[in-house]
Amino acid sequence: MFVILVYDTAVERNPKVLKTCRKYLHWTQRSVFQGELSAAQYRALTTALRTVIDADHDSIVTYVVRSPDLVETATLGVDLGGPGDIL
Amino acid sequence: MFVILVYDTAVERNPKVLKTCRKYLHWTQRSVFQGELSAAQYRALTTALRTVIDADHDSIVTYVVRSPDLVETATLGVDLGGPGDIL
Numbered sequence: 001m002f003v004i005l006v007y008d009t010a011v012e013r014n015p016k017v018l019k020t021c022r023k024y025l026h027w028t029q030r031s032v033f034q035g036e037l038s039a040a041q042y043r044a045l046t047t048a049l050r051t052v053i054d055a056d057h058d059s060i061v062t063y064v065v066r067s068p069d070l071v072e073t074a075t076l077g078v079d080l081g082g083p084g085d086i087l
Numbered sequence: 088m089f090v091i092l093v094y095d096t097a098v099e100r101n102p103k104v105l106k107t108c109r110k111y112l113h114w115t116q117r118s119v120f121q122g123e124l125s126a127a128q129y130r131a132l133t134t135a136l137r138t139v140i141d142a143d144h145d146s147i148v149t150y151v152v153r154s155p156d157l158v159e160t161a162t163l164g165v166d167l168g169g170p171g172d173i174l
Contacts, residue, residue, distance in 0.1 A: 008116045008119075059160050059162065059166065063160055075146065077140050077144070
């Protein structure tokens with residue numbers, strides 16, 4: 001499945017959030033990751049993130065679609081994620 | 088169609104980017120908007136954004152899926168967008 005993850009977490013927890021996201025996804029842009037994951041990998045990612053964030057203050061939203069073929073991605077301006085992350 | 092928009096733009100252009108995005112989409116989280124748009128609305132949004140950003144420095148990525156039914160949204164921690172923006 002294809003996962004887009006956006007995070008809005010406190011500065012002091014960002015390094016751990018970034019490190020966890022980087023294990024599973026590609027960095028797209030400031031506070032955005034994306035990538036293809038199995039259901040098991042997605043569960044592992046969200047489980048790991050729950051241990052890292054403060055659920056009363058931080059926010060992480062994931063958008064999951066069955067296949068990357070269902071998503072059209074477009075970039076206006078600079079492509080920060082680099083060619084490796086273009087769908 | 089369902090649109091997720093993430094922006095990484097210079098601070099001085101953020102107000103115009105935000106104002107343009109708010110015309111068409113709901114704010115989800117820091118630098119993230121989402122919503123349902125017609126193809127015409129999507130074109131109008133991206134055309135307006137192109138006039139606002141500096142294409143050499145700013146970056147806006149849109150993810151478009153045919154229907155919101157194809158997207159599963161999950162929130163870890165705080166739901167910043169408010170109940171009106173939950174799918």
